[in-house]
Amino acid sequence: MKNLMIGLTVLFSGAAMAHGCPGEMKAIDAKLATQPAMSADAKAQVTTLRADGERLHKAGDHTGSMKALADAKKLLGL
Template sequence: MRKTLSILTAILLAGASTLALAHNCPNEMKAIDAKLSTKPALSPGDAARVQKLRAEGEAYHKAGQHDEAMKSLLEAKKILGI
């Protein structure tokens, strides 16, 4: 029984770590920041939208809402063409 509990605990922890790694929020933010550092030709509206989406993505990430973070960050990347 104790061995089974240990195995189940290990499986549960492995699953939890896989979910944590499934979200790539920090790398998406780095990609957006890198593109912004090249001063891409964006309209003022698009530039403001990208900045807003980037900030939302980071806030969602810090709040543990990774699906929402990825939506915001991917939308920002789409506007930037990356």
């Protein structure tokens, strides 16, 4: 019973994060669309992190995706 509960927790937390990734990507895209004042290097880093987040999401690594997207959001001040 305990193993079943742990398995369900892992399953549902992964599913929840899977749905969070697209929302995080949309927030980053929306902020980038406003042409925020930032250096070209910072913008390139945000763009790279955003792309990494999408790639990781599609590969099923939602924890890695959320980390990359969180780093991008931090650089954007979100």
